[in-house]
Amino acid sequence: MAKPIHSMIRVLEEARSVDFYRRALGLEVIDRLAFDGFTLLYLRAPDGPFELELTVNHDRTQPYALGDGYGHLAVAVEDLEAEHARLARAGIEPGPIREMAHGGQPLARFFFITDPDGYRTEVLQRFGRYG
Numbered sequence: 001m002a003k004p005i006h007s008m009i010r011v012l013e014e015a016r017s018v019d020f021y022r023r024a025l026g027l028e029v030i031d032r033l034a035f036d037g038f039t040l041l042y043l044r045a046p047d048g049p050f051e052l053e054l055t056v057n058h059d060r061t062q063p064y065a066l067g068d069g070y071g072h073l074a075v076a077v078e079d080l081e082a083e084h085a086r087l088a089r090a091g092i093e094p095g096p097i098r099e100m101a102h103g104g105q106p107l108a109r110f111f112f113i114t115d116p117d118g119y120r121t122e123v124l125q126r127f128g129r130y131g
Contacts, residue, residue, distance in 0.1 A: 004050060005049070005050065005051060006042065006050065006051035006052065006053045007050075007051075007052060007053065007073060008052075008053040008054075008055055009052070009053070009054060009055070009117070009119050010054075010055045010056075010057065010060075010064050010117075011054045011055070011056055011064075011115075011116075011117050012056075012060060012062075012063055012064065012116075012117055013056075013116070014039065014041065014054070014056045016116045017041075017054055017056075017115065017116060017117065018041065018043070018054070020092075020115045020116055021043050021052065021054075021115070023090050023092065024087060024090070024092050024113055024115070024121070025045065025075055025121065026045055026046065027043035027044060027045055027052060028043060028044065028045075028046070029041050029042070029043055030042050030043065030044045030051070037057065037058050037059065038055060038056060038057045038058060039055075039056045039058070040053060040054070040055055040056075041053070041054040041056070045075075052073070063117060063118070064117060064118075066117075066118050066119070070119070071120075072112065072119070072120040072121060072122050073119070073120075073121045073122070074121065074122040074123075074124060074130075075121060075122070075123055075124070076123075076124045076125070076126040076130045076131070077123060077124070077125065077126060078126050079125075080097060080109055080110070080111070080123070080124075080125040081097070083123055084097055084111055084123075087113060087123075092113055093113070093114075094111045094112070094113050094123070095111045095112045095113070096111060097109060097110070097111045098110055098111065106128070107128065107129070108124055108125070108128075108129075108130060109124070109125040109127075110122050110123060110124045110125065111123055
């Protein structure tokens with residue numbers, strides 16, 4: 001059986017992206033591999049094995065067009081309101097807290113944040129299927 005290990009996104013500026021993911025999600029760089037023409041950075045949360053791979057193409061000067069295929073990453077937190085407030089204090093500008101139901105039952109409470117390259121992350125309250 002396959003085990004998900006990472007998701008990759010292309011970013012324009014290494015320092016700006018690393019700073020965003022550290023402040024927003026607590027992800028730290030656990031590996032940095034420089035090659036001719038590009039650098040791979042692997043970020044991970046202290047309590048989880050899944051990684052976010054940032055690819056920085058050295059000759060890239062223009063922002064990437066995200067197209068209409070990319071959706072979002074998702075993370076779960078214990079206290080959604082506290083996380084929303086923390087991100088706002090950090091200048092990250094979280095979107096409004098929203099709720100979604102399915103079949104008349106609560107399914108999710110969440111908000112979105114957007115990184116410097118336009119990638120969105122859904123921040124979910126930890127419960128039910130997202131526990």
